[in-house]
Amino acid sequence: MVDRLSKAERSALMSRIRGKDTVPERTVRSMLHRMGARFRLHRADLPGRPDIVLPRHGLVIFVHGCFWHRHAGCKHASTPSTRRRYWQAKFEGNVARDRRDQRRLRALGWSVMTVWECELRRPERVSARLARRLGS
Ligand SMILES: [Zn+2]
Numbered sequence: 001m002v003d004r005l006s007k008a009e010r011s012a013l014m015s016r017i018r019g020k021d022t023v024p025e026r027t028v029r030s031m032l033h034r035m036g037a038r039f040r041l042h043r044a045d046l047p048g049r050p051d052i053v054l055p056r057h058g059l060v061i062f063v064h065g066c067f068w069h070r071h072a073g074c075k076h077a078s079t080p081s082t083r084r085r086y087w088q089a090k091f092e093g094n095v096a097r098d099r100r101d102q103r104r105l106r107a108l109g110w111s112v113m114t115v116w117e118c119e120l121r122r123p124e125r126v127s128a129r130l131a132r133r134l135g136s
Helices: 007-017 023-034 084-106 117-121 124-133
Strands: 053-054 058-066 110-114
Touching: 023 053, 023 058, 023 117, 023 124, 058 084, 084 110, 110 117, 110 124, 117 124
Parallel strands: 058 110
Antiparallel strands: 053 058
């Protein structure tokens, strides 16, 4: 089977998926807005540039796509059938980087929360989790 994506197409796809302002991120942000939480976005001075930073709560939130960040046990974390080695190396790199960033953030005293894209199909659950964490 031939891999139908050219290199340019794939990197365009990736940059879109890993862009700063994805729909899942906007969803989480609007939940936080409704709770009246104050937050900042993509703080470049923190490991991994967390998507959302809530300084008052000592909390950083990553909104992760299941495919790129390999949500364990999730059906969206499939591996393409072509060029498996390429994909596996890429995925392993992503997972290792996430782990390292989270370890560094915890070492700096932050608590780290990950919201997976698939969880946003049940927004009320994510929203309840956030509310619990923010103590509101
Ligand atoms: Zn998932």
